[in-house]
Amino acid sequence: MIAASWSLSAHAAPMNRTMAVPYVKGIMPVMDQRVYVHALLDQFEARYSGAGGQFRYDGQAWFGSDYNKLWLKSEGTVGTDGRFGDGDHEILYDRSISRYFDVQSGVRLDIDHGPTRAWGAIGLQGLVLYFFDAEATFYFSDRGVAGRLTGSYDIFITNRLILQPQAELNFYSNSDPARGVGRGLSDIDTGLRLRYEWHRKIAPYIGITYSNMFDKSMFFRENNGKNNSGVNFTFGIRSWF
Amino acid sequence: MVESVFPKRTSIGRRRFVTGAAALSCGAAMSPALARKAATESTLSAELPESASSFLLNVEKIPVRVGEQHAKGVGINGSVPAPTLRWREGDTVEIQVRNHLHEDTSIHWHGIRLPADMDGVPGLSFAGIPAGEAFTYRFPVRQSGTYWYHSHSGGQEQAGLYGALVIDPARRPAYTADRDYVVLLSDWTDADPMDIVSNLKFDGDYYNFRQRTVGTFLHDIRKDGLMASVRDRLAWGGMNMAPTDISDVSGIIYTYLMNGRSPEKGWTGLFRPGERIRLRFINAASMTLFDVRIPGLTMQVVSADGNDVEPVPVDEFRIAPAETYDVIVQPTVDQPYTIFVQSEDRTGYARGTLATQEDVLGPIPPMDPRPLRTMTDMGMGDMKGMSMGGEHKSDPMARMDMSSHEKAAEQDTAAHHPAAMHDMDMSDMPGMDMNDMSEGHMDMPGMSMHHAMSHQDSQKPQNKVSVMPQPESHLVSLQTGVEVQSLAPQPKNRLGEAGDGLDGNGRRCLRYTDLRALKRGIDPREPSREIELHLTGNMERFIWGFNGKKFSEAEPIRLALGERVRFVLINDTMMEHPIHLHGLWSELENGQGTFQPYKHTVNVKPGERLSYLVSADTPGLWAYHCHLLYHMDTGMFRTVVVS
Numbered sequence A: 001m002i003a004a005s006w007s008l009s010a011h012a013a014p015m016n017r018t019m020a021v022p023y024v025k026g027i028m029p030v031m032d033q034r035v036y037v038h039a040l041l042d043q044f045e046a047r048y049s050g051a052g053g054q055f056r057y058d059g060q061a062w063f064g065s066d067y068n069k070l071w072l073k074s075e076g077t078v079g080t081d082g083r084f085g086d087g088d089h090e091i092l093y094d095r096s097i098s099r100y101f102d103v104q105s106g107v108r109l110d111i112d113h114g115p116t117r118a119w120g121a122i123g124l125q126g127l128v129l130y131f132f133d134a135e136a137t138f139y140f141s142d143r144g145v146a147g148r149l150t151g152s153y154d155i156f157i158t159n160r161l162i163l164q165p166q167a168e169l170n171f172y173s174n175s176d177p178a179r180g181v182g183r184g185l186s187d188i189d190t191g192l193r194l195r196y197e198w199h200r201k202i203a204p205y206i207g208i209t210y211s212n213m214f215d216k217s218m219f220f221r222e223n224n225g226k227n228n229s230g231v232n233f234t235f236g237i238r239s240w241f
Numbered sequence B: 001m002v003e004s005v006f007p008k009r010t011s012i013g014r015r016r017f018v019t020g021a022a023a024l025s026c027g028a029a030m031s032p033a034l035a036r037k038a039a040t041e042s043t044l045s046a047e048l049p050e051s052a053s054s055f056l057l058n059v060e061k062i063p064v065r066v067g068e069q070h071a072k073g074v075g076i077n078g079s080v081p082a083p084t085l086r087w088r089e090g091d092t093v094e095i096q097v098r099n100h101l102h103e104d105t106s107i108h109w110h111g112i113r114l115p116a117d118m119d120g121v122p123g124l125s126f127a128g129i130p131a132g133e134a135f136t137y138r139f140p141v142r143q144s145g146t147y148w149y150h151s152h153s154g155g156q157e158q159a160g161l162y163g164a165l166v167i168d169p170a171r172r173p174a175y176t177a178d179r180d181y182v183v184l185l186s187d188w189t190d191a192d193p194m195d196i197v198s199n200l201k202f203d204g205d206y207y208n209f210r211q212r213t214v215g216t217f218l219h220d221i222r223k224d225g226l227m228a229s230v231r232d233r234l235a236w237g238g239m240n241m242a243p244t245d246i247s248d249v250s251g252i253i254y255t256y257l258m259n260g261r262s263p264e265k266g267w268t269g270l271f272r273p274g275e276r277i278r279l280r281f282i283n284a285a286s287m288t289l290f291d292v293r294i295p296g297l298t299m300q301v302v303s304a305d306g307n308d309v310e311p312v313p314v315d316e317f318r319i320a321p322a323e324t325y326d327v328i329v330q331p332t333v334d335q336p337y338t339i340f341v342q343s344e345d346r347t348g349y350a351r352g353t354l355a356t357q358e359d360v361l362g363p364i365p366p367m368d369p370r371p372l373r374t375m376t377d378m379g380m381g382d383m384k385g386m387s388m389g390g391e392h393k394s395d396p397m398a399r400m401d402m403s404s405h406e407k408a409a410e411q412d413t414a415a416h417h418p419a420a421m422h423d424m425d426m427s428d429m430p431g432m433d434m435n436d437m438s439e440g441h442m443d444m445p446g447m448s449m450h451h452a453m454s455h456q457d458s459q460k461p462q463n464k465v466s467v468m469p470q471p472e473s474h475l476v477s478l479q480t481g482v483e484v485q486s487l488a489p490q491p492k493n494r495l496g497e498a499g500d501g502l503d504g505n506g507r508r509c510l511r512y513t514d515l516r517a518l519k520r521g522i523d524p525r526e527p528s529r530e531i532e533l534h535l536t537g538n539m540e541r542f543i544w545g546f547n548g549k550k551f552s553e554a555e556p557i558r559l560a561l562g563e564r565v566r567f568v569l570i571n572d573t574m575m576e577h578p579i580h581l582h583g584l585w586s587e588l589e590n591g592q593g594t595f596q597p598y599k600h601t602v603n604v605k606p607g608e609r610l611s612y613l614v615s616a617d618t619p620g621l622w623a624y625h626c627h628l629l630y631h632m633d634t635g636m637f638r639t640v641v642v643s
């Protein structure tokens, strides 16, 4: 949290009905509408296989109150050729709608070494029962529609050693050869990461990741010469503030 | 590692609170003996100062060294905790508070019945004390007993701005003692309170390093079998909750203090064998419930929240934040006795020693096993095999001998102890499906008030007076949502229980039903109406509130001046909430008839339904809130308007 402090927040916008009470100088005895800022870098990792290497990151940041937040997401890869691929950046308005779920809507921009694309985005993000983290997002543009499902789960080996299976799946209604995207289930990115939380906010990890492109995606990517599909040995760091 | 909590500065005027001519040129003068003592002492004594009626309190930043860092605390007259104040019933006290901070401050007189504009909550009949300015509190003292005072501004209470308040009775005290000590308990952290709440917003389990693991799962399978263990995991996982949720903030960052002393150093109270010693326990912690015992001694509980009660002999009692209990002990043997104060989650302890000479430390007993939440805590009412009783001791894994609380926090394997719900078949339970309770719990089977009443019958209060008269029916309807993670389908009366981790531990533990006032209540009227408040929250989002709403989203509670009302509290969460009403007494309906105890803070157990009576005899705006600092801060607060 950076925006608010205990004393500053006393002057934040007063809320609705409690103003019916004659608070002295308008001071609210409790400020429960503060704004919080957090960012999570979930994946920040190097991937190695016999075929070569790759760097990948996947992060989110948000700021806002309990109900309304501005939410940013960004992910991408950099290959050994130095080319930035799979760049996906989203700016979303996040609204809390239930105990564990938020609705997110906004825009997604594919910005990387390839041609830029823009999408409208709407999705759900939250905690499914059994502490399973999930995101399901639907994208639309004049090029058709797309979808993304991501999920992860934390298995506590100990309270600091945590094994995390994770998966991301992308779907497209239309091929986009210039971006190496095929119709249908386009690509999958999964990982099994073992992290050690020596501090809650800084956790190095090792893991095995598997990514694959299907059908046409594979063909397009191979032509573009940036395919890193298959099993990779991975290490990286997860951190947040 | 641990140095004094107190700074090395020696100026008397700044170090100690000053009464009399030296500072204010009014009121009682400090005796020369006391002044000399103050000059040489390096720490705040828990011995009572002399009573006075006028005080000068300088609120200031103070270097504090408890943990690893050289941190800054907020204290008074050079002292963290703030100095003990002693008043006399019948006096009019005058306290000038000067704010030397760079932010607003305030002092709230906890449990004191006074005019609303003297209560010290910014916004409520008082504007707070701006940086560099002063405010003079002046009000008549109309009560006696053990109380305390603390800041009501932001995180200052966490940072050290709290102190004991002892008021001598105008007439003879009901219980006499040869010695009289304050035992002020608190939780210190070097962390910024603002960071703590922010971390909890990101991750409600941020400070919990005792979640169940693969290891505890395997242990459970060996002990209870595969199916039972899987069922148990599915039951909790299906609610996105964990039985290991005891404290939101734990010994991982807290050092638990007794009179400002860390456990390594400890506080010492002197006695001569055969003497009666009064110990005035005050829980000034921000987030920690403590379990107090003195191995080898029986404690006679003689006062609760400042009000005399008939003596209750106990081996142990739980004290929630903001509560106070006076006990009398009478050690007859010339040996050191340890005052052992564990945090409820068993991630650490505070301790002191009753000794016959200085510099003697008593032995530290092993920590008790930590409790695990059960379906009773989830508001599932009484379940067979649900009792935590007795199981603690049977598990050798759970017997921890910890020399430091950090070690305790790290011990995953030792942390485990059997969940009480193992042998429970969840499918048999009505209203057990927490996954989709959106219809609201009021529709669920067994949810009527009559059902709740039937539970009370089994509580066997000490006399036969009905615990709660039949309430009128005007139920609050609630649904799960952003601010309501769970609803208690069958909240029950738990006043006859000592609390999670205490019941069935083999010791006599204080229960709320044991508290019987020495004097009859002064307002015999039946309540004219009833105010039902659900204690609600979402631990995943770290939002807390009443009736599913945070403070800023809710109407105030309006009471007519002079009316008598019943507050009914239903705890829909799986955490304890010590609920504190400013300015008015809360007369706990614990089955003691016309001798029900007056309290200012009522600890509501998870899944519990309880009630108390309030006579709205003082006009003004009053604060009403959970006394867990970060619960209050994130919404568990209401304004009560008496007009």
Ligand SMILES: [Cu+2]
Pocket (backbone or CB within 6 Å): B544, B576, B577, B578, B626, B627, B628, B631, B632, B636
């Ligand atoms: Cu609370």
